[in-house]
Amino acid sequence: MTNMRPPQKSKLLKVVILGDGGVGKSALLTRFVSNRYEENNFHTIGVEFMNKDIVVDGERYTLQIWDTAGQERFRALRTPFYRGSDICLLCYALDDRDSLRGLGLWRNEFLNYADVEADKFPFIVVGNKSDIQPHKRQVSYESVQQWCAEQQIASHIETSSKAAMNVSDAFVLGLRQWKHLECVAEAELRHNGDTIDLTRPIRLVQRRLCCTGGGGINKDGDGDGDGDDAAMRTPSKKLFGQKRSAPKAPATNYRL
Numbered sequence: 722m723t724n725m726r727p728p729q730k731s732k733l734l735k736v737v738i739l740g741d742g743g744v745g746k747s748a749l750l751t752r753f754v755s756n757r758y759e760e761n762n763f764h765t766i767g768v769e770f771m772n773k774d775i776v777v778d779g780e781r782y783t784l785q786i787w788d789t790a791g792q793e794r795f796r797a798l799r800t801p802f803y804r805g806s807d808i809c810l811l812c813y814a815l816d817d818r819d820s821l822r823g824l825g826l827w828r829n830e831f832l833n834y835a836d837v838e839a840d841k842f843p844f845i846v847v848g849n850k851s852d853i854q855p856h857k858r859q860v861s862y863e864s865v866q867q868w869c870a871e872q873q874i875a876s877h878i879e880t881s882s883k884a885a886m887n888v889s890d891a892f893v894l895g896l897r898q899w900k901h902l903e904c905v906a907e908a909e910l911r912h913n914g915d916t917i918d919l920t921r922p923i924r925l926v927q928r929r930l931c932c933t934g935g936g937g938i939n940k941d942g943d944g945d946g947d948g949d950d951a952a953m954r955t956p957s958k959k960l961f962g963q964k965r966s967a968p969k970a971p972a973t974n975y976r977l
């Protein structure tokens with residue numbers, strides 16, 4: 722006889738990464754899933770996704786993470802993939818103030834095509850390239866905090882795919898914000914008694930809901946990534962676009 726519990730089934734969550742071309746969306750995904758970084762990345766054309774299994778607060782999740790093309794000309798290729806998303810990472814680069822200005826447009830594009838309510842959806846604002854030298858920084862942490870407050874986005878984190886800083890934490894932050902909003906939705910459902918509003922997203926009544934944790938503003942991400950790498954598995958990857966060829970660059974290896 723054995724005391725082993727049956728393996729816990731993981732929840733599948735769809736995560737979409739949005740932001741201007743060149744802010745480092747693909748680098749973020751590659752760092753998170755494969756713990757690799759390439760200096761000269763290809764521009765994404767269309768979308769691609771990779772899966773990553775993580776354990777957070779003792780629960781298993783499979784994140785299906787969709788990396789999208791940031792360039793405007795690929796808009797029609799990426800927008801059909803927004804529907805059904807659970808979490809959205811809005812990315813800008815710390816050395817590019819225009820990429821921050823674009824975040825509002827990215828959010829609107831997502832809301833429009835994913836057809837979700839802004840105040841009930843977990844958006845995480847991710848400032849990538851935090852490894853840059855101080856004099857190259859064009860976006861202050863405080864200005865982004867202010868923008869997030871105006872937009873009622875609770876979660877903001879600075880990351881570096883190159884230096885492997887806070888990358889897992891950004892995804893875990895998204896997961897915790899998702900859990901928090903699911904919990905709020907569950908409480909609303911309970912409060913409304915038997916009345917189920919069929920116009921609301923089906924996700925609110927389909928999932929087994931959970932009331933632990935919640936999102937919040939996080940400057941450095943410390944403490945958010947506990948256990949997030951514990952259940953790494955070999956990633957799987959699917960391409961729904963092509964990669965434009967870029968000149969071969971000398972490989973640069975960064976290790977955690």
Ligand SMILES: Nc1nc2c(ncn2[C@@H]2O[C@H](COP(=O)(O)OP(=O)(O)OP(=O)(O)O)[C@@H](O)[C@H]2O)c(=O)[nH]1
Nearest residue numbers: 742743744745746747748762765791850881882883
């Ligand atoms: N310094 C620094 N550079 C980075 C970082 N992440 C990405 N980069 C650089 O930014 C370039 C663009 O990164 P990508 O990941 O291709 O950007 P993207 O947002 O996916 O771009 P599109 O595919 O065009 O939407 C890379 O070739 C890297 O040189 C980082 O954390 N720090």
